[in-house]
Amino acid sequence: MGRFLKIAVPVFILGWGFGMAFWYLASPLWIDRVVDETLVQGETSEIIASGTLSGVDAVHQGSGDIALVRHADGRVELQFSNFEVT
Numbered sequence: 001m002g003r004f005l006k007i008a009v010p011v012f013i014l015g016w017g018f019g020m021a022f023w024y025l026a027s028p029l030w031i032d033r034v035v036d037e038t039l040v041q042g043e044t045s046e047i048i049a050s051g052t053l054s055g056v057d058a059v060h061q062g063s064g065d066i067a068l069v070r071h072a073d074g075r076v077e078l079q080f081s082n083f084e085v086t
Contacts, residue, residue: 028086044072053083061086 050067064083070076 046070048076 046069048068048070050065053062053064053066055061055063062083062085064085065081066083067079067081068076069079
């Protein structure tokens, strides 16, 4: 039983680690979610700040426009448009 555990535990840990690494690296190949929401801006909403997002590094890419909007009821909302990320 002791010999079995000495082999099984490291194999399980290595398998789990490789499985997690595979999922992290390969999942963008088959997971593709598209979200299309209408920006909520009333007559009393004001854009506090806006900017553009561009790639972070060689692996994590993102691009789009970002706006910080204050609504009449005091809520502050972060809105993304033309936004793509991997």
